[in-house]
Amino acid sequence: MASQWHSLVCQKLFLAKTLVARTEHAEELPAADREALIQGAVELMLRARQLLLTMIARCHQNKAATPTTVDELETLFSYPIAEIGTLRELIDTTGSWWQHLDQLERALSEPPKPRKTVTDENIIAISAEQGPDRSAEALKSTLAAISATARAIDDQHSEW
Structure with missing residues (x-):
């Protein structure tokens, strides 16, 4: 059973x-097309995390549940499961793939911040735009980390 769900997670990834x-x-693509590619990739990664x-x-033989958070997943079981500990560690680890996805999700769920116009008087005060790293390298790194986590969980349960 786990392998079917692992396949679905892998498909999204x-x-x-x-x-x-x-x-x-995508240098030759219009900005809207590049943005669509990035947002589409992030949404698929978020779906993979949920899956x-x-x-x-x-x-763990809970055939009807579709938890959307680690807390919901944890409430499904009356006993501790190792995966919860792994996920909680990812949630608490700065720079983890889980935290990166949380940052990306927040950025996609809020309207863009208004930009200040640059003038001679405020040029020093303008800083680089803050937000999660949406570069191809950062997204690839997060994808690889999610894949490794999913593979490890599937491998662990396939042994049984």
Whole structure:
């Protein structure tokens, strides 16, 4: 059962990786097309993360649950499961793939911040735009880390 869910997680990650790869060669594309590729990849990664939670529930024989958070996943079980500890560690680790996805999700869920206009009087006060790293390299790194986590969970449960 876990392998079917692992395949679905991998499918979403593969599609996200395909979109990220297209952003690397998108210099000639209009800005809206590049943005669509990035946002599409992020949305697929977020879906994969959600499906990973469902995969964990299925690995532990909870066939009906579709948790959307680690807290929801944890409430499904009356006993501790190792995956919860792994996910909590990712949530608390600065720079983890989980935190990167949280940052990307927040950025996609809020309107863009108004930009200040640059003039001679305020040129020093203007700083680089803050926000999560949406570069192809950062997205690839997050994709690889999610894939490794999903693979490790699937491998652990496939042994049984």
